[in-house]
Amino acid sequence: MSTSIKTYSKVDYINFAVLMVLGFLVIPMTVSTDYWFTSILIPWLCLALATIGQQVIMGYTGQLALGAAGFMAAGAFACFNLILRVDGLPFFGALIISGLIAAAIGIVFGLPSLRIRGIYLMVATLASQFFIIWVIDKFGWFKNYDSSGIITAQDIVIFGKSYTSPVEMYLVILIVVTILTILAINMARGSTGRNWMAVRDMDVAAESMGVSLLKTKLQAFAISSFYCGVAGALFAFTYLKSLEPVAFDIKLSFKILFMCILGGLGTINGAFIGAGFILLFPVLLNYVGNNVFHGAIDATIISAMEQVIFGVLMIVFMIYEPLGMARLWENLKQRLFKKKNK
Amino acid sequence: MGSEILFFFEVVVGGLLAGTMYSLVALGFVLIYKASATFNFAQGAMVFFAVLSFVGFMELGLPFFIAFLVTIGLMVLVGLSTERLVLRPLMNQSEDTLLMATIGLGYVLEGLAQAAWGVEVRRLDLGIPDFPIMLIADTIGIFISALDLTAGAVAAFMVISLAVLFTQTKIGLGLRAVADDPGAASSIGIPLKHIMLLVWSAAGVVALVAGCLWGARAGVQFALVDLALKALPVLIIGGFSSIPGAIVGGLIIGSTEKVLEVYIGPFFGGAIEGWAPYVLAVFFLLKRPEGLFGEKIIRRV
Numbered sequence: 300m301s302t303s304i305k306t307y308s309k310v311d312y313i314n315f316a317v318l319m320v321l322g323f324l325v326i327p328m329t330v331s332t333d334y335w336f337t338s339i340l341i342p343w344l345c346l347a348l349a350t351i352g353q354q355v356i357m358g359y360t361g362q363l364a365l366g367a368a369g370f371m372a373a374g375a376f377a378c379f380n381l382i383l384r385v386d387g388l389p390f391f392g393a394l395i396i397s398g399l400i401a402a403a404i405g406i407v408f409g410l411p412s413l414r415i416r417g418i419y420l421m422v423a424t425l426a427s428q429f430f431i432i433w434v435i436d437k438f439g440w441f442k443n444y445d446s447s448g449i450i451t452a453q454d455i456v457i458f459g460k461s462y463t464s465p466v467e468m469y470l471v472i473l474i475v476v477t478i479l480t481i482l483a484i485n486m487a488r489g490s491t492g493r494n495w496m497a498v499r500d501m502d503v504a505a506e507s508m509g510v511s512l513l514k515t516k517l518q519a520f521a522i523s524s525f526y527c528g529v530a531g532a533l534f535a536f537t538y539l540k541s542l543e544p545v546a547f548d549i550k551l552s553f554k555i556l557f558m559c560i561l562g563g564l565g566t567i568n569g570a571f572i573g574a575g576f577i578l579l580f581p582v583l584l585n586y587v588g589n590n591v592f593h594g595a596i597d598a599t600i601i602s603a604m605e606q607v608i609f610g611v612l613m614i615v616f617m618i619y620e621p622l623g624m625a626r627l628w629e630n631l632k633q634r635l636f637k638k639k640n641k
Numbered sequence: 642m643g644s645e646i647l648f649f650f651e652v653v654v655g656g657l658l659a660g661t662m663y664s665l666v667a668l669g670f671v672l673i674y675k676a677s678a679t680f681n682f683a684q685g686a687m688v689f690f691a692v693l694s695f696v697g698f699m700e701l702g703l704p705f706f707i708a709f710l711v712t713i714g715l716m717v718l719v720g721l722s723t724e725r726l727v728l729r730p731l732m733n734q735s736e737d738t739l740l741m742a743t744i745g746l747g748y749v750l751e752g753l754a755q756a757a758w759g760v761e762v763r764r765l766d767l768g769i770p771d772f773p774i775m776l777i778a779d780t781i782g783i784f785i786s787a788l789d790l791t792a793g794a795v796a797a798f799m800v801i802s803l804a805v806l807f808t809q810t811k812i813g814l815g816l817r818a819v820a821d822d823p824g825a826a827s828s829i830g831i832p833l834k835h836i837m838l839l840v841w842s843a844a845g846v847v848a849l850v851a852g853c854l855w856g857a858r859a860g861v862q863f864a865l866v867d868l869a870l871k872a873l874p875v876l877i878i879g880g881f882s883s884i885p886g887a888i889v890g891g892l893i894i895g896s897t898e899k900v901l902e903v904y905i906g907p908f909f910g911g912a913i914e915g916w917a918p919y920v921l922a923v924f925f926l927l928k929r930p931e932g933l934f935g936e937k938i939i940r941r942v
Contacts, residue, residue: 363737415926417736418680418881422873423926426919437910549867553744560741599760606752613745617738618730 322473327466336465337538343571343578344469344476345534350558350570351483352526357556358564359492360519361499362412363421366428367555370524371531372547373431374401376441378532379542382453383443390457394475394532401528402521404431409520413513416502428552436544450542452535468537475533479526484567486522495519496565557609561616563623572624581605651784652903653896658789660895661796662858665851666872667879667887668799669844674881675807676816676840677823679728679739683747685869687845690750691716692852696765696861697758709849716845717838719750724837732823751866760863765856767791792854796888799847804884816840820882874922880932889933894918 330336349367356364377397381388388396408427412420435441442450454461455471462471486492494515497505506512535542554577562573581602588601620626666688673681681687694715698708727742769791773784807813818826819836827833855865875894879886898921902914925932 361737363740411923411926415930418740418873419877419926419930421740422877422919423923425870425873426916426923429916429919433912433916437912549870556744600756603752603756603760606748607756608752610745610748610750610752613748614727614742617734617742617745618727621738 319477322477323470327470333465336469339578339582340469341465341472342534342538343575344472345530345538346555346558346578347571347574348476348479348533349527349530349555350562350574351480351567352523352530353555353559354565354567354570355483355487355495355526356519356523357559358566358569359487359495359499360516361495361502362516362519363417364424364520364523365421365549365552365556366408366424366431367527368531368547368549368551369428369431370401370405370527371534371551372435372544373404373524374398374528374531375535375542375547376435376544377401377528378536379450379452380441380443390455390471391475394529397532398525398529401531402525405520405524405527406517409517409524412516412520425549428549432544432547442542452540452542455536472533472537475529479529480567483526487567491518499565557613561609561612561623563625564621566623566625568628569623569625572628576624577609580608584608649900652899654785655789656896656899657892658785658793658895659899660875660891660893661789661793661888662851662854662891663872663875663894664888664891665792665796665799665847665854666869667875667891668796668803668884669847669851670872670876671879671881671884671887672803672840672844672847674820675884676820676836677728678736678820679743680736680881681746681844682740682743683750684844684848684872685866686747686750686754687716687719687848688852688855688869689863689865690719690754691845691849692765692856692861692865693754693758693763695849695853696763696856700763712849713842713846716849717842720841720845721838723841724834728837747866751863755863762860762862763856765853765861767853767857769857788854788857795850795854796891799850800884800888803843807884812836812839871918874918877922877932878925880934883932883934886932886934894921897921 326340330340349371352370353364353367356362374397377400378393381393381396382390385393404427408424411423415423439445454463455468456462457471462468487495494505494510497508497510498512498515498519502512505515531547535546539546558573558577559570560573561576562571563569584601584605585598588596588598616623666684669684669687670681673679673684691712695708695712698711699705703711723746727746728739731739731742767788769788770786773786807816815826815831815836816839818829818831819833823833851869852861852865855868859865859868871894872891875887875890877890878893879888879890898914898917901917902911906913
C-alpha cells in the first residue's frame with residue numbers, strides 16, 4: 300500500500316470550491332424533502348467522519364482496530380453530560396471536549412498496540428468496544444439516572460439559537476465535517492501522516508529510522524478516537540436524537556470497518572465513498588424489492604442478501620482492488636480525462 | 642466442607658465446562674490457522690451457518706442422523722468453494738488481507754444462512770437435558786448440567802482425535818508442512834488443494850458440533866455469532882497454533898468469567914462476562930503475546 304504525497308494543485312482548489320458550493324448552497328436550496336436530510340445526508344456525514352477516524356488508525360497507521368462504535372458512544376455520552384452539567388458551555392465547545400475525552404480513552408486502549416499487532420490488536424480493541432458500552436450502561440451517572448433506557452438528546456443551541464430543523468442540523472454537521480476533513484487531509488499528507496504510513500508499511504524499519512513508535516501509534520489512536528468521538532456525538536444529537544448505548548454496538552463497528560475497507564484504505568475521500576455506499580446500498584435494495592418485485596421478496600431476505608453482497612464485495616475488493624472504491628474512482632478519472640502526469 | 646466452598650467449586654466447574662464450548666469454536670480457528678496461517682474470522686459464522694442448516698434440514702423432515710450427514714456435506718461444499726473462490730486468488734497475500742477477506746466470508750455465510758432459513762430463533766433438542774445431574778448433586782453436592790458434561794466429553798474427544806491426526810499421521814505432517822511454507826510443501830509434492838479442502842471441511846465439522854452444543858443451550862439464533870467472538874480471547878490465551886492451547890484457553894476463560902461474574906459482578910450491576918474475557922486476553926497479551934502454547938513470533942525487517 301502506498302499513498303502518493305502531493306502538494307495541492309489548482310484543480311484541487313477548484314474541486315474544493317465546487318464541493319463547498321454544492322454542500323452549503325446547492326443542496327440546502329434544491330433538496331426540499333426532509334427524508335434526504337434526516338435519513339441520508341446527516342447519517343452519511345456523521346458516519347463518514349467516524350470512517351475517517353477508522354482510516355487514520357487502520358488505513359494510515361495499519362493498526363487493525365475494531366472498536367470505532369465504542370469511541371463514538373464515549374463521545375456521544377460525553378457530549379450529553381457536558382451540555383447537561385456544564386452551564387453555558389457552547390455546543391461546539393462541548394463537541395471538542397467530547398472528542399478530547401474520546402481521544403484520552405483511545406490512548407488508554409491504544410497502549411496494547413505498542414506490543415501487539417494484527418489480529419491480536421483487534422481482540423484488544425474489541426475489549427474497548429465491549430467495556431465502554433458496559434460502563435455507560437451500568438453506571439447510572441452517564442445516563443443521568445434515567446431508567447427508561449432511551450434518553451432524548453438536547454437541542455443543538457449555538458449563540459442562543461436552536462438548530463432543530465433537518466436543514467439546519469445538516470449545515471451544522473457540514474461545518475464540523477468540512478473543518479475536520481481539511482485537517483485530516485493535511486495531517487495525512489504532512490509529516491504526521493508520513494510517520495503513520497512508515498509505521499504501517501514496516502514498523503521495525505520505521506523505528507530504526509528514528510520514527511518513535513510510541514508517539515506515532517498513540518497519536519494515531521488519539522486522533523482516530525477524537526474523530527470517532529465527535530462523529531458519535533453528532534450521530535446521537537442529529538440522527539438518533541437520543542442516547543442509547545445499544546445503538547453503538549459491535550455491528551456499528553463492523554459497519555464502519557466495511558466503509559473504511561470498501562471505500563479504500565488509506566484515503567480520505569474513500570471514507571466518504573465507503574460510507575455513502577454502505578448507507579445507500581440498502582436503500583437501493585429496498586427500492587428494487589418494493590418497486591421491481593412489488594414486495595414479493597420478504598424484507599428479512601432482502602436484508603440477508605444485503606449482508607451477502609457486502610461480504611462478496613469485501614472478498615472481491617480484497618482480490619482485485621485492495622485499495623477500494625477510491626482507487627476505482629481515481630482510475631476512472633484518469634481514463635476519462637486522459638491525464639498523463641501522476 | 643462449608644457450603645461456600647462447595648458453591649465456589651460449583652461455579653468453577655460450571656465455568657470450566659462452559660469453557661469447553663468456547664474451546665470447540667476456537668478449535669476450528671486453530672485448525673485453519675495451523676494449516677494455512679490464515680486467521681479465519683468466519684469461524685463464528687460457520688458455526689451459525691452449520692447449526693442453522695442442520696436445524697433447517699430437520700424441519701424439512703430429515704431424520705437426525707441424515708440431517709447431520711447432509712450438513713457435513715454442505716460444510717465440505719463451503720470449504721471447497723472457500724478454497725476455490727477466496728483463498729486461491731489470495732495466495733501469498735498478507736495476513737491482514739486474508740483476515741479482511743474472511744470477515745467478508747463471514748458476512749456471506751451469515752447472510753446466506755438467514756436468507757435460506759429465516760431469522761427466527763429455533764430450539765434444538767439433542768435429547769440431552771440441560772439440568773443438573775442428580776447423582777452428582779447427591780453424592781458430592783455440586784450441580785453440574787448434563788449438557789455441560791457432554792460438551793466437555795465431546796470437546797475432549799475432538800481434541801484427542803485432532804491431536805492424533807496432526808502429530809501421528811502422514812496427513813498431519815503434510816498439514817504442518819503446508820502451514821510452515823506452502824511453496825516448499827507443494828514443490829515436494831504435497832497436494833495443496835486437497836490439504837486446504839481437508840482442513841476447511843474439518844473446521845466445518847467442528848463448527849457443526851460446536852453449533853449443536855451452543856444451539857441446544859442458547860437456541861439457534863444470530864447471537865451465536867457474538868458468542869463465537871469470545872473464541873478470540875481463548876485463542877490469544879492458548880496461542881493460535883496450538884490445539885491443546887485452545888482447550889486450556891477455553892477453560893481459563895470459562896472459569897474466570899464465571900468466577901468474576903458471580904463474585905465481582907454484583908458490585909457493578911452484573912454482565913461483566915461481556916468484556917471480562919477480552920480484558921483478560923489483553924493482560925495476557927502484554928505478558929505473553931504468543932499465548933501459552935504458541936510459537937514465539939520473531940519479526941525481521
